[in-house]
Amino acid sequence: MSRIVYVNGEYLPEEEAKVSIFDRGFLFADAVYEVTSVLGGKLIDFDGHAARLQRSLGELDMANPIEIEDLRQVHRELVTRNDIDEGMIYLQISRGADNDRDFVFPDAETVPSSIVLFTQSKPLTQAPAAKTGLKVISIEDIRWGRRDIKTVQLLYPSMGKMMAKKAGADDAWMVEDGEVTEGTSNNAYIVKDGRIITRHLGREILHGITRAAVLRFAREAQMQVEERAFTIEEAQQADEAFITSASAFVMPVVEIDGKTLGDGAPGPVAQRLREIYIEESRNTAS
Template identity: 70%
Template sequence: MSRIVYVNGEYLPEGDAKVSIFDRGFVMADGVYEVVSVLDGKLIDFPGHQARLNRSLDALEIGQPMTDDAYLEMFRALVEKNRINDGLIYLQVTRGNPGDRDFAYPPKDTPQTVVAFTQSKPGLAENPAVKTGWRVITLPDQRWDRRDIKTVQLLYPSMAKMAAKAQGADDAWLVEDGKVTEGTSNNAYIVKGNSIVTRELSNDILHGITRAAVLRLAREAQLQVEERGFTPEEAAQADEAFVTSASAFVMPVVEIDGAKIGSGAPGKIAERLREIYLDEMRKTAL
């Protein structure tokens, strides 16, 4: 069955969906996106993702094409129309179609382009990689300096992901001024004793919605949280490590640049955080 997707107010079979070749998202990467997980047919942490979408749009002065309630209604409709039990919803909002290519922004009354689609992923929360953990390599962070805005400029993260796969790893941790910023599509953490260490919020990293929830739950579980940068060498000497994202939730990391982290197996703290995160998110899903 063909997926039903959303394009500018219409629900269409994916084969009928079209966006102009002059759309700023296509010619300028002038757009933002969000990815919301679906578990048991419900949306995970929708308010957090919606707040970040609004922040990203404001940062780029794109304008807001829909209300929060309209997004929620549209997401729920896509889940229902595509019979999604576990999976993802991808949303992209661009500055729209100015009718031609120009570096200058189009007039402010140019309608934004809004597209969304689902990805069915049965058993999303039962990812077998959780049992073995990810292996990561480190690469220089060569992205632009506003990584806090969730833009569609994803070429370098894609290149880094492929470089990791070429070396038999699962992902890359990006390094700037000697310290890890984040993964290609996730926030990065190490654990030493009872302390979780992760980079502080700034323009240098994406303000992860899963990150915010996991750190809140970690503090509630009486774990120490240090928001600071850490080096790859510090990571190699850590007791354990993990990443967080909307699709991976909490994923253990067991190796960095060929060096085992801790015992080389997923750690207990990452395991516990994943458990309490999924439990909390299922309780509060919309």
């Protein structure tokens, strides 16, 4: 059965889905996105993703073409129509499609924003990498300065993943002014002497929804959390490391730039946080 997607108010088979060649998401990467995970056919932290979506739209002065409660219903409808038990829902809103290409923003009163959603069915709780851990390399962070806005400008992160693949690794951590910002599609953490260390919020990194939940759970579990920048050298001397994202949840990191952490196996803090996150997400998914 063909996957059903949502495009500008319509549910369509993916083969019939179309957007204009003049859509600014296609021409200028003038679009924002969110990815909401699904567990047991229910949405994880939809409200958090919706709030960040609103913030991203506001920072770019872009209109939201759909009310949040209607958006929630679209998510649920796509889960039902595509019979998703575990997976993700990708949402993208662009500034719309004018009748030609122009750097100047179109008038929002006459050119409505475009919205697209589709599902991806994939195992999340039983991801093989959770048992083996990830290997990461470091690369220079040369992205634009507003990484706190979740835009579709993902060319360099995509290149970073390809750099990692070419180096025989799984992902890359980006470094700016000698300090780790984040992974190509995730937030980065190290653990030293029982303390969880992750970069503080700012324009340099995406304000991860999973990050916020994991840090809250860590503090509730009486774990020490320190929000500050760290270097690759410090990370290589850490007891363990991990990443968080909507699709990976909490994923251990066992090697950084060829340096093995600990005994080369996923560490206890990352493993415990993954267990807590999955349990709490199952309990609160809606």
